[in-house]
Amino acid sequence: MSIDGPALLVVDDNDDNRYTLTRRLTREGYTNLTTATNGREALDLLQSKPFDLILLDIMMPDMNGYEVLERMKAGGELHNIPVIMISALSEIDSVIRCIELGAEDYLPKPFNPTLLRARVGASLEKKRLRDDVKASLARLEQEMDAARKLQLGMLPLYFPACTPEQPVEIHALMETARQVGGDLYDFFYASERLFCFLVGDVSGKGAAAAMFMARTRSLVRMAMQLWRKTSGDPVSPAHVVESVNHELCQNNRDRMFVTLFFGVLDTKTGVVTYINAGHLAPCLLHASGSIEPINEKPAMPLAVRADTVYQERTVTLLPGDAVFVFSDGVTEAMNAAEELYGNERLQAELCATSALSSEEMVQAIKAKVDLFSGDAPQSDDVTMLALRWRPVGANCKSATPGADQYFEAKQSMPLPQTTHIVIRNDAEELAALTTAMERVGAEHDIPEKSLFQLQVALDEMVSNVIKYAWPEGGTHDIDIHITVRDEGVAVEIIDDGRMFDPRDAPKRDKLLPGQRPLAGGVGVQMTKKLVDRIGYARIGNRNHTTLTKLCVLNPAALGREKT
Amino acid sequence: MSKTALKMQDTDTGEVCIVSIGGRIDSSNAVDLLDRLNVLLSSGKKTILLDFKEVLYLTSAAFRVLLVATDEAERNTARIVLCGLLGQVRELFEMGGLLEAFTVHGSREDALAKL
Numbered sequence: 001m002s003i004d005g006p007a008l009l010v011v012d013d014n015d016d017n018r019y020t021l022t023r024r025l026t027r028e029g030y031t032n033l034t035t036a037t038n039g040r041e042a043l044d045l046l047q048s049k050p051f052d053l054i055l056l057d058i059m060m061p062d063m064n065g066y067e068v069l070e071r072m073k074a075g076g077e078l079h080n081i082p083v084i085m086i087s088a089l090s091e092i093d094s095v096i097r098c099i100e101l102g103a104e105d106y107l108p109k110p111f112n113p114t115l116l117r118a119r120v121g122a123s124l125e126k127k128r129l130r131d132d133v134k135a136s137l138a139r140l141e142q143e144m145d146a147a148r149k150l151q152l153g154m155l156p157l158y159f160p161a162c163t164p165e166q167p168v169e170i171h172a173l174m175e176t177a178r179q180v181g182g183d184l185y186d187f188f189y190a191s192e193r194l195f196c197f198l199v200g201d202v203s204g205k206g207a208a209a210a211m212f213m214a215r216t217r218s219l220v221r222m223a224m225q226l227w228r229k230t231s232g233d234p235v236s237p238a239h240v241v242e243s244v245n246h247e248l249c250q251n252n253r254d255r256m257f258v259t260l261f262f263g264v265l266d267t268k269t270g271v272v273t274y275i276n277a278g279h280l281a282p283c284l285l286h287a288s289g290s291i292e293p294i295n296e297k298p299a300m301p302l303a304v305r306a307d308t309v310y311q312e313r314t315v316t317l318l319p320g321d322a323v324f325v326f327s328d329g330v331t332e333a334m335n336a337a338e339e340l341y342g343n344e345r346l347q348a349e350l351c352a353t354s355a356l357s358s359e360e361m362v363q364a365i366k367a368k369v370d371l372f373s374g375d376a377p378q379s380d381d382v383t384m385l386a387l388r389w390r391p392v393g394a395n396c397k398s399a400t401p402g403a404d405q406y407f408e409a410k411q412s413m414p415l416p417q418t419t420h421i422v423i424r425n426d427a428e429e430l431a432a433l434t435t436a437m438e439r440v441g442a443e444h445d446i447p448e449k450s451l452f453q454l455q456v457a458l459d460e461m462v463s464n465v466i467k468y469a470w471p472e473g474g475t476h477d478i479d480i481h482i483t484v485r486d487e488g489v490a491v492e493i494i495d496d497g498r499m500f501d502p503r504d505a506p507k508r509d510k511l512l513p514g515q516r517p518l519a520g521g522v523g524v525q526m527t528k529k530l531v532d533r534i535g536y537a538r539i540g541n542r543n544h545t546t547l548t549k550l551c552v553l554n555p556a557a558l559g560r561e562k563t
Numbered sequence: 564m565s566k567t568a569l570k571m572q573d574t575d576t577g578e579v580c581i582v583s584i585g586g587r588i589d590s591s592n593a594v595d596l597l598d599r600l601n602v603l604l605s606s607g608k609k610t611i612l613l614d615f616k617e618v619l620y621l622t623s624a625a626f627r628v629l630l631v632a633t634d635e636a637e638r639n640t641a642r643i644v645l646c647g648l649l650g651q652v653r654e655l656f657e658m659g660g661l662l663e664a665f666t667v668h669g670s671r672e673d674a675l676a677k678l
Contacts, residue, residue, distance in 0.1 A: 203623040203624070203626065203627050204590075204623070204624065204627065205590075253631075253634070254627075254631070255627050255630040255631045255634065256627070257623075257626070257627065257630070259659070259660075276660075277660060278658075278659045278660035278661065280658075297657065297660075298657075298658060298659070298660040299660050300660045300661060300663060300664060301659065301660055301661065304630065304661065304664050305664060
């Protein structure tokens with residue numbers, strides 16, 4: 001409302017009525033008055049300046065009261081301005097129609113001073129309250145936005161490059177369900193050699209959770225710093241977590257708690273020392289594409305009991321191995337049918353990303369989760385952190401799979417052992433693939449039956465690529481990486497043809513635009529039975545399809561001792 | 564009322580007040596459980612046995628309520644004991660690392676024998 005008092009617009013084609021109304025309103029103390037003689041003029045005025053209340057006649061030439069109401073209530077800012085209809089008492093049906101169209105009230109002609117005062121006063125009061133609520137909400141939103149920026153500012157958004165001295169490729173993201181969230185991630189070098197990383201999830205949501213999250217994040221950082229300053233000993237994750245826990249337990253009558261996975265990677269040896277305080281088991285992703293949860297029985301979350309003793313555990317990474325830590329917003333993402341994204345789906349899709357950089361991995365999974373949830377609203381914060389250990393000797397560049405440098409990176413790693421072949425999109429090239437598979441099979445002593453099943457499956461998938469991936473024809477390369485680890489064999493097929501996710505095969509009658517039809521469908525179904533896992537990711541313009549066959553290999557043939 | 568809605572029923576044996584909980588405990592109804600427990604504590608109940616046998620699912624909101632209620636019980640020199648944690652519900656306690664945060668007995672009969 002302006003300093004001239006509430007702005008009123010009087011719309012009536014009758015000069016006497018306008019005169020009487022404005023005079024009476026002035027007498028009531030309303031001086032900020034504007035008049036219009038028809039609907040069109042009124043709408044023009046409404047566009048040109050803000051009003052707090054409109055007194056509107058129904059029957060007027062050149063756009064009547066109904067039309068003005070309809071236009072105003074159709075949307076936009078005008079929607080919120082209250083309208084009082086002016087009408088003769090005999091026009092009660094018209095008044096009802098106007099109320100139905102969104103008018104606030106009506107004023108019978110001839111004008112009664114008491115009714116005029118009461119109705120104008122009430123409408124203006126309601127408008128003022130609505131405006132106040134809106135202003136408060138806007139203020140609150142501004143506050144929350146500021147809080148959000150502050151919170152996101154606490155999370156590192158700069159991801160240090162992977163170098164021979166700091167051989168960790170790291171990426172993370174957090175997306176909050178509300179303006180502020182209760183998830184957190186952090187990472188930093190605690191010394192030249194030790195790389196710390198953590199993901200946490202505070203119970204509850206909203207501002208309280210966000211503040212608890214901020215407290216946790218700062219305490220971990222401070223505890224690490226103090227430890228380094230005051231103790232000559234190597235960092236002990238358990239001690240750090242214990243002191244943070246102790247501090248979080250103070251003044252915690254609301255009983256907030258936070259689950260935390262806190263890991264310290266020794267970048268020289270690949271040993272990760274970790275504490276899992278009630279957090280979801282992260283995934284250890286081997287360079288071959290196989291995956292396992294880092295699944296010890298989790299300890300108690302932080303802030304539950306001040307005297308909790310945390311046990312350190314360790315897991316050893318091989319060069320090129322990755323760790324994926326996440327919050328339950330990932331696995332509990334829900335689609336419209338109220339199905340959960342789930343751990344199995346996550347693991348399968350992580351397998352397909354095993355060849356990617358940490359950043360690509362995080363983005364691929366994010367895209368998969370988004371695709372899965374569709375339009376369903378995000379109910380929980382989503383946090384993911386991926387790190388890959390690439391010690392000297394391994395290529396540190398983020399590589400697009402299929403690129404030569406990536407292959408070299410894999411080759412330069414002592415393990416897993418990868419064979420890479422490139423074939424053209426010609427069915428006659430399949431023989432080269434068979435030869436390569438037989439060679440790998442013999443070298444690694446792969447059980448005959450497993451090798452045979454994998455070969456048949458591979459033949460199906462690659463034939464499918466050759467047949468359907470490039471409808472426009474032409475010569476194209478298909479990259480095939482065969483990786484052998486002690487738990488089995490993974491074969492990754494990479495092509496730049498049309499998008500095709502073999503896991504969608506059952507829905508073959510509902511092909512999406514851009515999807516290619518299946519080789520009879522039977523082929524893919526059979527492939528699914530022949531191998532233990534089919535992974536898929538569309539990265540850039542390439543399909544990455546991974547077939548994994550689990551089998552027991554002769555450890556001697558792998559050329560190293562089993563870990 | 565839906566099949567998964569939170570249900571609570573008290574039975575007082577004199578020594579022990581048993582609360583049978585059923586359905587799903589989540590952030591929308593966890594506070595109802597807390598209110599119930601607070602009423603029992605302030606009415607002077609000293610031993611409250613929560614039977615989770617019929618619970619289908621619980622979220623971290625439920626854990627928080629249990630922790631808050633346990634604190635309140637301590638302040639009243641009372642105690643809250645859990646029993647009937649089975650299958651998936653027990654796994655949720657384990658996965659959350661929270662099994663050790665409470666006094667937990669096996670079945671209701673086991674619990675009553677020990678209390």
